[in-house]
Amino acid sequence: MEPTEDPSQRIRVSDADREQVAEILRTAAGDGRLDSDELDERLGDAYTARTVADLVPLTADLPDAAVPYVPPTPARTGGSRITPVAEPTHERGLAIMSEYDRRGDWLVPHELTVMAIMGGANLDLRRARFSASEVVIVANAVMGGVEIVVNPQTRVIVEGTAIMGGFTAPQDDSEVVPGAPTVRVRGIAFWGGVDVTRKA
Structure with a gap:
């Protein structure tokens, strides 16, 4: 029976991942483990790599002393990825008798302010990347609604104020991971209403 392919090998890598591997290769070359031709070839492969499967072989034959590349493991955070951004980032979304949507693979800023006035805002964070370990979403709904969806492993804290409206938050934190x-x-x-739900 053929071995099952490791799904983590298909994960897309970031510029930071490519740079990490490049630094490992330069260190190995400085130690005399790679000659200049090998270094040039592997650096070229590193900077054009798209997935973990492309990067891992580039350092696989280097000893542990060279600090081999460790691929990202989204499973540790339930599929969510934290992509640190040094400077605080802020974004605004406005839906007036219309809709504001964010979904798929997008970068959640440090603070996102959304205003829904007789309209709706939909924020799907299940495949999103986070610019910090904690992000703030300021959700204001005036005769409208804001829907926020996170995966079961993401921690959620709701501190909203409802005036003839409502805030709802997930009640089951059993799958939240360190x-x-x-x-x-x-x-x-x-x-209006602001609803935060968990979905796989």
């Missing part, structure tokens, strides 16, 4: 990002939800719901 190291997962935290989503802190604040804001006001006036004749």
